[in-house]
Amino acid sequence: QTAGMEPAIQGRMEGAEETALLRKMDAYWRAANYLSVGQIYLMKNPLLRRPLKRDDIKPRLLGHWGTTPGLNFIYVHLNRVIKEHDLSMIYLAGPGHGGPGVVANAYLEGTYSEVYHEISQSERGMQRLFKQFSFPGGIPSHAAPETPGSINEGGELGYVLTHAFGAVFDNPELIAAAVIGDGEAETGPLATSWHSNKFLNPVHDGAVLPILHLNGYKIAGPTVLARLPHHELRSLLEGYGYKPYFVEGVEPLATHRLMASVLDVVIAEITGIQQKARAEGFKTRPMWPMIVLRSPKGWTGPKVVDSVQIEGTFRAHQVPMADMDKPEHIRILERWMKSYQPEKLFDQKGSLRPELAELAPKGDRRMSANPNANGGQLLRDLQLPDFYDYAVKVLRPGAAQVSATTVQGQFIRDVLRLNEERKNFRVFSPDETASNRWSAVFEVTERCSTAEILPSDYKVSPDGRVMEVLSEHMCQGWLEGYLLTGRHGFFSCYEAFIHIVDSMFNQHAKWLEATRHIPWRKPVASLNYLLTSHVWRQDHNGFSHQDPGFIDVVANKRSEVIRIYLPPDANTLLSVTDHCLRSRNYVNVIVAGKQLAPQWLDMDAAVKHCTLGIGIWDWASNDKGFEPDVVMACAGDVPTMETLAAVDLMRLNFPDLKIRMVNVVDLMRLQPASEHPHGMTDKNFDVLFTKDKPVIFAFHGYPMLIHKLTYRRANHSNIHVRGYKERGTTTTPFDMVVLNDLDRFHLVMDVIDRVPKLGSRAAYVKQALLRKLIDHKRYIREHGEDMPEVRNWKWSGEKFGD
């Protein structure tokens, strides 16, 4: 059974004094279990002072018991080593559905009552603690933001290890204990995140202690890892680069003894690795210790209910015994709770007995009060360079040909440089930093790797601050862990593949939404995305790489926490980037191209434009002092270029047409003010877009998003949107817009179709445009690149500022 134990470990924790300590720890564990069961079942009679009645029990039983005793078991053991070695540790419950356990422990160590005064350390407080759990007006069932000490909700399973690693990067004193459910371990994100150890440098990073919790089951089925032969499991974990210690048991005292012994060894190893690395510098990636805890699901719970086995089976997963109208079930519950001997755990008042309370660490050392789990407390502003210093000279609109993200990369480089000492900023990408044109960052740092490095590698080092791994999940999870512990970061990603983390984004946005209503949670740095290699410029790739829909997912989340920016050129991108890096508690999504593209605004104009978020480009409009005949609106770099090219064509062909050109940087400006803090009032919207003139809107993403944002506006029925309509393949840049009717020629035709005054005199132009599109098709099929007049098109309008 204890196949993984070495003799040296088995010899520890064996004296009489140790046994006494272990017995106290067992009592503490029982207290946590007692409080967990109480939360799931009771609303009255918390200390069972009188016989349990139906009426004491909640009418709806909600929560998860199965995982909880294991979580509690681990918690008390970690407490011991924290105290003994004065460690800074946080606790991440992978199976966050074990919320009752995490809450119970926060309550036992006093933190809970400190942040929620109502839930005091008394019988009354305990009653409230029980009642509030999964109860209307109470708290959620998981290790949610409401839970002190939590940075991992654990509702959507799979992220505990990547969160833990994110938390300890650049956090040398911190140990993140990460309990991994054996079901959770089957998820893709978890399965790959074991490899995070190839990115952890003990010299300046903290440590993660993975604790794989093999309770054998998930909701209903057995788990993969619990059913591996022992040697295979060991082989797998060693293959992942860990040194596994196995703790297996059913009988409490023996298992406590084993766990304590193993933890002593594990902590010694972690400290040893760190001391060595910090004394001698980084040499090679160490084998970090980890623990495999094999214990019954629903440990210490009812063994049999209604003649079926509960403890040790999947049936213990949720509420192990329902239908509390059966008196027999009430008796089982009472016996179960009394088996923990509450009278020995809590005093007359209902507080944890002092000899048990002293087992918990004090102050900030309590895992539920560790400031790393409320990272806003630790957050320091980034040192930011002046983004004006990176401005692209734009003497006239369309003059310069610049890759916007290349310029942004120079700014990011200097953010890295300026915060090098504080070590509180990293960039994350699925192997796309260079591809996304942030290569400038490699002037000051490298890709991070603590694995073997070869001469043929470029810019790879164990001290690198560029976190590259081909896993969008790991990038996202690391960054979340890094942010939630009070640091800053940026995630750059191909636009299409950011959908891989849709659900992780959802969970993080929900976390942020929830924290807005929790006064003791301090604001953390925003999660910043650069989405590039976007739908319109997928040159090496094709249809599979074309999906601008992430912003649709984002727009479904509550407006208080989300921001979407579509800067049309490099200077606007710089301004937006600076803004995002200063913001707090948001998810900022920036979509910008990496290819060479014309530049429109000088820095002064860019800043003003970004600050307003939306505006008329007067140099591209000719309706000043008039009513416009048409509003040419656009959002996104390629649509902006096509719109300007269309305006250019119209100037030539319809010199007396009054055109207003409106560009949108901050997409949320389009929403009503009632819907989003950035939203425009109807008045302002109507002034800009008119109440009755045709609006031709060239949009970066799926057209519906614009309708969704504007459907309440007076002029909505005149807003005609062009965007991605899921047509694409590997083709030329201009052909991509043509395939989706977003090109300059279609835009002009849209105007012809919608502006009555152009009437039939425009028929010749329209026909010429249609012919142009035929030329285009023929040309690209022959030459493989766009027609020179398209490729070399330049804005011909008057000089900037004129």
Next chain:
Amino acid sequence: QTAGMEPAIQGRMEGAEETALLRKMDAYWRAANYLSVGQIYLMKNPLLRRPLKRDDIKPRLLGHWGTTPGLNFIYVHLNRVIKEHDLSMIYLAGPGHGGPGVVANAYLEGTYSEVYHEISQSERGMQRLFKQFSFPGGIPSHAAPETPGSINEGGELGYVLTHAFGAVFDNPELIAAAVIGDGEAETGPLATSWHSNKFLNPVHDGAVLPILHLNGYKIAGPTVLARLPHHELRSLLEGYGYKPYFVEGVEPLATHRLMASVLDVVIAEITGIQQKARAEGFKTRPMWPMIVLRSPKGWTGPKVVDSVQIEGTFRAHQVPMADMDKPEHIRILERWMKSYQPEKLFDQKGSLRPELAELAPKGDRRMSANPNANGGQLLRDLQLPDFYDYAVKVLRPGAAQVSATTVQGQFIRDVLRLNEERKNFRVFSPDETASNRWSAVFEVTERCSTAEILPSDYKVSPDGRVMEVLSEHMCQGWLEGYLLTGRHGFFSCYEAFIHIVDSMFNQHAKWLEATRHIPWRKPVASLNYLLTSHVWRQDHNGFSHQDPGFIDVVANKRSEVIRIYLPPDANTLLSVTDHCLRSRNYVNVIVAGKQLAPQWLDMDAAVKHCTLGIGIWDWASNDKGFEPDVVMACAGDVPTMETLAAVDLMRLNFPDLKIRMVNVVDLMRLQPASEHPHGMTDKNFDVLFTKDKPVIFAFHGYPMLIHKLTYRRANHSNIHVRGYKERGTTTTPFDMVVLNDLDRFHLVMDVIDRVPKLGSRAAYVKQALLRKLIDHKRYIREHGEDMPEVRNWKWSGEKFGD
């Protein structure tokens, strides 16, 4: 270097005859490499009959070289064993960006010319082959649907192994060779999908041969697996349950020899495992063999360009040498291509020389022509029971209290039963089959597992047809592989967590979109989702489990391939399920609750309602023969119930209000006919929803989706939608709708606010409703469950059919 080789293997393939064969195979490999380079670079002069000129070379160089020689190397070796053992094998290129290689091989074995006549086996055909690649009007850069033999595009990386396993389940003769990029191996989905072997039964499933391709790099950085010490990599793969064979080399002939020897062993082992299992029955999970191929990235490509090393580095990833305006680069390209000795590979006409062509398998044995890779060819209709047999008796609307998915589960059970012999139907779920109330399936089958099974397990067997693993990615990937090889399936999932596979859904939808334009690809069975445990009934869980946004992601894909159904009760769910199981080439999303809920329609009415997709419920309307004062529309089970409860309240309070109740099952009916094949004409829409009356729309999902679908309709500005607005926690079912203003009381208030004729006489009712909501809040906070009048509400309308 060849640490993984056993002496017995090293001894094989050593005679003179073998050497001659290996040399021929090398030539075949060179031919594939030549054609790959040609596709990336050339548009003319395919056989280099005259000196290469700038003009022969494409102006835009697009594609990926680095992975390609490895893919080609593997391909020719698989060809040998296919021929030798008459195997049925398909080839899945994980790094599908190696499209040139997969296309080259399909061309070499003749399939390509068979399906694309223009691309003949001649100099002219070769020129077209080259030019079309990543070229406007040509083909995509990846192993896309356009590529014969492909079932894995490999654009979004990570799915090759799960696709491969899906392909071989219930496919005993098939071997799926799955090449895994070492970068790809870092993705979460790939990392977990190694464990698919715990679900594969050699008695009735085929085999997967994983080939981990360690070329050391991804786009720019080194890969994790390539930098593991040998023993760690071995340990990892053994821990995953495989027996790895290592093939490492640079020198072609030696590496061919090694690869051939290893493949002989590997195929013998696979056959051995299968024969034993099929003779003796399933005993224990075998250790399946796999191959680790360590070869240089960009193998055989230019070693150095512009003084930097290319071969063997990340620089070989895409186009290893650009800027072909440099004459020196043209010379390098020419030398490179000539190094393959094209004159020895192709005859005067430009066809592969017969002595090489004979190396390829013939007919359906060609991997590019294996019918499993065009699964529609193999597809047989499911045997479906008559769904009327499962009908819930609904004597009057609202009478029965039934769990809809439980009933659906009974139908699915019998689909499993009826197709047990054909073995062409499986269900997939992340450990939620029972939770989602499909437990009836366990009357006829079990959860599938070839791992250890314990007495405490319930319904687990190596022959089970319920594929449960706690990985939405694996469920999705397996199902895709299963469908694309010509079978049928169903994926049941918690609604919120289906977002985990947003991007996989995107890719599959794109695949289906593309195949619609490829005549030789035969239609496959639709991918069916049941989304349940939905946003409105997350009793044990909370905010993190509440997200109805998957259908928004779905609605962004092209309408030809997507269908979204929101059946309001069990009978409609049955009808929709039957429909989905008969359909082809779609993604069908069904959203339905699992909790006990009132039933509205008897089967006859349900079928008619589902067939029309949308309709007036006359028994809940009183406007027959009149203009309605208000249209109460709804989609989704909970919104339908709230709407009916609101109608109930209004009947009582406003007896002369003319109400029309409209229910939507098929969401796409709301779209204009021009936008979706199921879309309604404006005329029909206007008849149903009126042109000017207020419409109160109670919707299951985010309200914007309804606006998005209806914004073009005449009456859009009167459509007022209630739905999920991202408010939630662990609370009572009714409180969830209250939090989001979707409850019956809010709906009535919405009517009061919008129907002028109710005017101020409705003020008393409104005030009573507001008070009711206060009662509600107080009641649930005290009792933890909903008020009896809400909990026990029943439709009080006339008898059904009256």
